[in-house]
Structures are given as C-alpha cells and as structure tokens.
Amino acid sequence: MNRTLRGSIAVAGVGETDYFKRGQSPDPEFKLALKAIMTACEDAGISPREVDGFASYSNDRNDPSRLAAALGCRELRFANMQWGGGGGGGSAAIGNAAAAIAGGLAECVVVFRALAQGQFGRFGQGPRRKAVFGEGAFAAPYGLMSPAQMFAMKVQRFLHEHGVGQEALRAISLAAYHHAQNNPRAVMHGRPLDEAAYDSSRWIVEPFHLYDCCLENDGAAAMVLVPAERAKDFPHVPAYLLGAAIGSHFRAGAPVHNAPDYATSTFKTLAPRLYEMAGVVPGDIDVLQSYENFTGGVLMSLVEHGFCPPEGCNDYFVKERFLAPDGDLPLNTSGGNLAECYMHGLGLNVEAVRQIRGQSSNQVPDAQVSMVISGPMVTPVSCCIFGSEAAL
C-alpha cells in the first residue's frame, strides 16, 4: 500500500477577514473565526452546514464544537489541534485535515486560525508573573523571554557557523515589503521599505532589526478542504495537496537550548519527506511562502529545503531573486508575516492556493507548484506543497 496524501485532497475555498494592527479588530476573536470560515465557504460555494471537521494549531482558542454549533454544521466528524506553539502547525493542520479526509474520517474539513491579540494579550512581550518555573526559570530571569530573543540565539550561531552577513536577512525583508505594496489587504500596503530604512532601523535583538521581525495582528483565515474527486464541483480552480510533512529532528525539543543540532530551522528531516511525497525537487517549486517569525528562520528554512547551500547564502539571498513575477524563487508574495499580516502563517497557505488559482496580487505566471514552509525553529514544524491539476 502506497501511503501518501499526494493528490488525495483539494482546497475548494479560502477566506480571510480584514487584517488589523494588533488590538484594533472591532470584532472579538471568535467572531473573526466565524467570518473567515463563512468567507471560505462562500468562496467554495458551499453552506457552512456541510462542514464536518475543523483543524487548527498553536492552541487556537476557538473550539470546534462551538464553531459547529454556531454554524449549524449537520455533523461534526473531526476536531483536531496540532500540538506546539508558534506557526509550526500551519501546514500540519492542513496535513492533519487531509489525512482525515483521505482516511475516511471526514468529508469537508475547515482549517482555520484566528487571533485577536487585543482581546487576549501579545506574543511579543515577556511574562508579567512574579515567579516563573520550569523552562522559563532558566531563561526569563536573564531577560530572555520573547520569541525574538529565543530564536536570535539559534540564528546568531547559524550566521557564525556559515559566515552569513546581515544583507542576506535584509533581502528577505525587502522582498516581503515589496510584495505588500501590490497587496491592498496588507497591513504594510503603502509603507514601502528600502535598504537605507532597513539599515537605520533599530535593533530588537541582534541580528534582528525591527524589519526582521513579524507583525502582530488581529484577524482570521480559513481554508475548505475536500476529497480530490470532488475538486471540480466548486467555482474556483482547485489547488491539490501534493505533499505535507510534520515534525522535528532528534531531540529538537531538548530543554533550555540543548537540541544537539541547534542552529537549524527544524526542517532537515522534513524536507526530504516532503519532496518525496510530492514527487518534486526544489527546482520544481514555482513560488514559495516561508513563515517569517524572523528573517533568520526563513534563511535557514530555504537552506534546509535545498534551495542553497549554507555557505552560499551571501550570494543567494538577494532581493531580486525573491520578487514576483520574474525572480528565480518568488518568496512571500503577499507580503507574508512581515508585511501582509501575522495570521500565524495561515495567510501563507491561503496565498499559496491563490498562486495556483492565478489570483495573487503578485502573481507568478503559470504557477503550478506552490510550497509553504510553516514555523521555523519551533518544534514541531510543518511544510506542504500545493499543485495545479497539471502538476498531479
């Protein structure tokens, strides 16, 4: 038996709410989730009552049973949460939903993520508790508390080991801001960024300038997944799942920065599995969305997915390569987490589908194979590849 998700499911609908600066959503988080799901169902031309499963990640607070009750779903067959924080579960939630459909557990699964940081507090700030214990006790008293601070330590080591310069990180940020200028949904639409502005921006934590760091936003995104045999029953061009991979390497979760392979985006064991399932090689990827919590994570993700050797980063990471429509590897074509919206990365999956449909605001001509890398440096991470019918 050939156990694979390749070609077994398709994305029939995608939906997003308006994106807001953190704390500025007029709607509470649960209503944002409902709106994104309604939009995705409308995009798919289905009633939300047909949805029979929900999959999310990163401890999303919007319980599938409440969603199913609110939306009047006729039956709930699948309610799935991918373990792990950060954006590492973005493509995993899609893989989990696809596995449920392929395995006969459900017929129509919504993958979603909703965030209202004004309602629930920010990611980018340290704990306000007086005492910390467990892993936090070994870090917070040293002023090591935020995601930027936790991941800078890995990236510093990688840059040191491979002699990578700041300009490589800058190229990732400039490409994202460039794409956001063509994307009216982007929070940073109308806010272009150039080399000088990047260079003169303040340090958050070395090696991250302000513009190396993701936004913090309010909003929600959702995708409707269906069996591939139904893919043509919907209004839009289907995006088929070619492959997905989830996980992390040996002892990636060893506490207090003790993973034996430390300076990594966590994708070394996933990338070969992803390409094998999808039946493609890096050179086949027409367009890439790579989760930017911080630019350093994107750099390591591209290396670990085989786009460039670690020693080649200074030559490879130049802005022009990453720009749609003509670059070798158009990257984060919506503006991504840096400049479109920090929708915990699900916006990247929505954009990957848009590229297959030909609907991106930075469309890559004739995009057939569209990849997403979710949540570098955390564990578990995940990645997936979508393809057009021609890519099947």
Place this chain on the structure above:
Amino acid sequence: MSAPYLAAGLPQPAPAPDGLDAPYWEGLAKGELRLQRCRACGGWQWGPEWICHHCLSFDLGFEPVAPKGRIYSYERVWHPVHPALKDQGPYLVALVEVPQAGGVRLLGNLLGDPRQTVPFGAPVEGVFERHDHSDAPFTLLHWRLMG
C-alpha cells in the same frame, strides 16, 4: 555586594512544583553548579528530565560541576519586552557549552560591557549572583569571559 546585572523586577525563578529541578536551585544557593547525570550510564543531560535520554534509566542524580565553559552562542538584546527593562539599555545573554558535563548548554547573562565583542568559543567562568533580599530568595548563575 555589587548590583545585579539586570534591573530588579523581572520574573524570579522558582523550583518546579514537581521537584524535577530542585537540586539545581539548591546548589546555586550554596554557590555550586549541579547538573543532572545518569547513575546507570554516566550520561549528562540538561535541562533536567525524569528519564535519561541516553539509556532510558530512571536512576538520575545531580552532580557538582565546575562552573566553566565556552561561548556557544550569544545575543545582544536592545528592545525591552518587560517593564523592568525599560531603562536597562542593551544587555548580553550567552549560551554556554560545558565540556566537563558532556557538552550540555546553560544560559546566563554575560557580565561586563554590554557592547563588548563576544568571541564564539571563548572560555567563560561562572559568577553566582545572589538575590537574598527577595521575598523568595534565589541565586542566578552568570558568565564572564576569562582573562
């Protein structure tokens, strides 16, 4: 006693309620670095866990280790993410590899000029920073470059 490296008011470390890391904190209070070692296979591991990842024995203990190591990675933090650090200015956090304990890594602040150049691999020694006047006294282990 010299002032603590970072401004007062940050979260204070407390031993885990399940007792897993208690010997570490008790050691620091006595000016001693104690790290977890397997009594069955002699392997070191950090952070502490209930089972030895080398040999899967539950027979683990803590042993004193000379507080010396070398810089594995570091970062200079500029943006304060906690109100206590509002006027702190830049500070250094180091990840230190401890060869005499199987190469496990420990965190700590790197004392001295926060703008200093930090060489990867440079030898460092531990400095115990006591917080005796806290309502729940604790000790932190920091690092400084060796001369």
